[in-house]
Amino acid sequence: MTDALAIATDLMPVLARHAAAADAGAAFPHDSVRALREAGLFGLLVPAEYGGMDGDLADLVDVAAVLAGGCLSTAMIWAMHCQQVDAVVRHAGERLRSDLLPRIAQEGYYLASVTTEPSKGGHLLTASSALLPEDDDLLVRRDAPIVTGGEHADGFLITMRAGPDAAPSDVSLVHLHRDQVEAQVVRDWNAMGMRGTRSVGMTLSGVAASHQVIGQPGGFRAIAVDSMIPAGHLAWSACWLGTARGALDAVVALIRSRHVPSSMSRDSELLRQRLARARIDIELAGGYLALVRDEVLRRRHSGQPLDDRSLQIRIDTVKVACSELTFSAVDRLVQLGGAMIGYQRDAAVPLERHFRDLRSASLNYSNDRLVGAIGTMTLLDGAGRLP
Ligand SMILES: Cc1cc2nc3c(=O)[nH]c(=O)nc-3n(C[C@H](O)[C@H](O)[C@H](O)COP(=O)(O)OP(=O)(O)OC[C@H]3O[C@@H](n4cnc5c(N)ncnc54)[C@H](O)[C@@H]3O)c2cc1C
CATH class of the missing domain: 1.10.540.10 (Acyl-CoA dehydrogenase/oxidase, N-terminal domain)
Known part of the structure; x- marks a missing residue:
């Protein structure tokens, strides 16, 4: 360890x-x-x-x-x-x-992330608001509808259109310290789940020095492909997996304890079927996550790029698959727990909170966008083969 x-x-x-x-x-x-x-x-x-x-x-x-x-x-x-x-x-x-x-x-x-924008929604590789040159510096004015931890971050990494004449796909990633920016919270966070993330709506207005542009001006795509997308998809998937595993372990511990409710008898064949299905979801998520993690690490260690189609498909697939499988696992445990253990806010196992939290997984970078991208790449790549 x-x-x-x-x-x-x-x-x-x-x-x-x-x-x-x-x-x-x-x-x-x-x-x-x-x-x-x-x-x-x-x-x-x-x-x-x-x-x-x-x-x-x-x-x-x-x-x-x-x-x-x-x-x-x-x-x-x-x-x-x-x-x-x-x-x-x-x-x-x-x-x-x-x-x-x-x-x-x-x-x-603490660094917070600002990629979502009202006019273009979640689409990661485009931006609407433009960096405006001001002498040697860059003016940043940005609406940021969802910023996890935005009230408490020490700095922000923000996607911006590279300049007033740049195309929406010509995106720069820029850093601002909190003391360089006027950061106002314009919308509270009162969500179904992930409530502790305080993913508030903000407006950000500040001035960045030119060395605070990360990578090449307009070169955010390369950063996204090499770093932000693989690191994000792997880390988020691991988070969802950890919650689903914790939920299954807690349910099993309850079933094996003296406090097990009669509705959750360990002798029930249906209960075993449901436990098995939750475990299978978790096994599939964990196994595929490990496979993609290892492939990304191998490429990084050998200095190979990550931008070939088959790996891109896998990096997107791991996010889609883990978001769906972990939510499915917890949904099965809610069914297993029934109205008292599965559905109550004050139940012995917080399945109700896990269920609400994991419902965000398919939205936190929309699965619809990723599935569309996987479909487009599949038209060119066919079935592919595991490495
Ligand atoms: C808990 C949580 C924390 C977050 N934290 C941050 C953060 O810190 N910083 C940040 O910038 N963002 C953050 N986000 C935003 C997130 O990453 C998404 O970008 C954002 O949720 C997109 O919102 P959306 O689904 O409304 O918009 P979009 O992705 O724009 O989608 C809008 C609708 O159109 C559909 N749609 C869009 N494109 C397609 C397509 N190509 N094919 C099919 N359907 C499509 C979607 O399914 C959806 O119904 C967070 C979101 C959550 C849930």
Whole structure:
């Protein structure tokens, strides 16, 4: 077990302790996030030379799954932060890296993500609002309808059209420190699930220095393909998997305990069928996640790009499959638990919260968009073969 995984395992009960209150109050899980920062986990992906834990995407997947067994909102706050860190590590210039990475590692500097935009919705690879040159700097004015942890972030990575004359597909990724930006919350977060993520609507207005553009101006697509999409899809999938595993373990523990309700008799064949189906969903999600994780890691270690069609299909498929399979697993456990264990807010196992939280998985980057992209690539690629 790596250090990071051992730390996450120790902290998981802290997250679990605060999860219900974060959900009930749609409140940012301050205590849980503070515990992750103080333990250094915000710097999981920061290279050792900048003081970080020097982790890779395998560590990200392992830690995310453990944390999400305690609180999915906290795990996603952390996973989305790590997704931003990966982009900084791999694509920022040295000046921004040496400014940000030691702070992420030592202070737990928290990076939020701004990609969604009202006029273009979720589409990741386009932007409407343009960076406006102002002397040597860049003016950023951005509506940001959903920013996880936006009220509490120390900085933002924001997608912007590269300039006033640039095409919508000519996107730059720009960093702003909180003290460089006037950040106003314009919509509260009162969602069905993932309530602790405080994914509020914001307007952001500030001025970035030119070295705060990450990668080439207009070059966001390369960052998305190399870093943001694979890191995001793997980390989110791991989070959803961790929650589904935690739910199944808790249900099994209840069934095996003295407190098992008579409606959940372990002698019931139907109960075993339902447990098996939940386990099969989780096995398939975990197995495919491991396969894609290993392929991405192999490519990274050997310096190969990730932009061939078959791997792109798999990186999109892992997100779609894990979002559906983990939600299905918890749905089956709700059915197994019935009206008292499955459907009550104060049940012994918080299946009702897991169900609401996991309902977001197909929306948090719309599966419809990804399935459309997979279909387009399949027209060119056919059935493909596993590596
Ligand atoms: C818990 C949570 C946290 C989030 N955190 C952040 C964050 O920190 N930062 C951020 O920028 N965003 C964040 N998002 C936004 C998220 O990543 C999506 O981009 C956003 O939810 C898109 O919203 P949408 O489904 O309304 O829009 P769209 O993706 O624009 O879709 C709108 C509708 O059109 C359909 N649709 C769109 N395109 C297609 C297509 N090609 N084929 C078929 N149907 C299509 C969709 O199914 C949907 O019904 C978060 C979302 C959630 C749920």
